Amino acid sequence: MSYVSVSRDPEGNTGIYNLLIKDVKYLKYDKKINRVILHTESEKFYVVGTIEFWTNAFNGSGFTFRIVDRSNSINVDHIQKIDTVFKVVYLDRSKKDLFKCTMSVKQYNALVGEFPYLTRSAFTLLT
Numbered sequence: 001m002s003y004v005s006v007s008r009d010p011e012g013n014t015g016i017y018n019l020l021i022k023d024v025k026y027l028k029y030d031k032k033i034n035r036v037i038l039h040t041e042s043e044k045f046y047v048v049g050t051i052e053f054w055t056n057a058f059n060g061s062g063f064t065f066r067i068v069d070r071s072n073s074i075n076v077d078h079i080q081k082i083d084t085v086f087k088v089v090y091l092d093r094s095k096k097d098l099f100k101c102t103m104s105v106k107q108y109n110a111l112v113g114e115f116p117y118l119t120r121s122a123f124t125l126l127t
Helices: 051-060 105-114
Strands: 003-006 017-020 025-029 035-038 044-047 065-069 072-075 079-082 088-092 097-100
Touching: 003 044, 025 044, 025 051, 035 051, 051 065, 051 072, 065 097, 065 105, 072 097
Parallel strands: none
Antiparallel strands: 003 017, 025 035, 025 072, 035 044, 065 072, 079 088, 088 097
C-alpha cells in the first residue's frame, strides 16, 4: 500500500497524516492558498507542490492519474461517467452522488484516446 503525507488544513497546523493514495479521487490546485487539495470520498487534504508533480509522483507509484485541465488531475480508476458534450468527468463518491470535474477539450481528447473504453455507453452520460 502506498501512502502520501498530507495535512487536514492548508497551513499544516493539525499535523501530518498518512493517506492511502488509492483513496484520492482527484487533485485540485487552489491558487488562493497555493496548495494542492487531495479529495477523497469524505475529506479534503492539503499538500504543497504542483499538480504536475503530484500527478507524476502518483503515476510513478503505480497509480493512474491524468491532468484534465489547468488545475485538476483525476484518478482514472474512479471515473464513473463522462459527459462527452460538456467535457465533464464524474468520479465515484458515494451511492448518492458523484464528484464532478471539468476537462479541457485537449485533455478530454487525450484521455479518451488513451482510455477509449471511457466513451462506451456504460461510462458516457447522455445529454
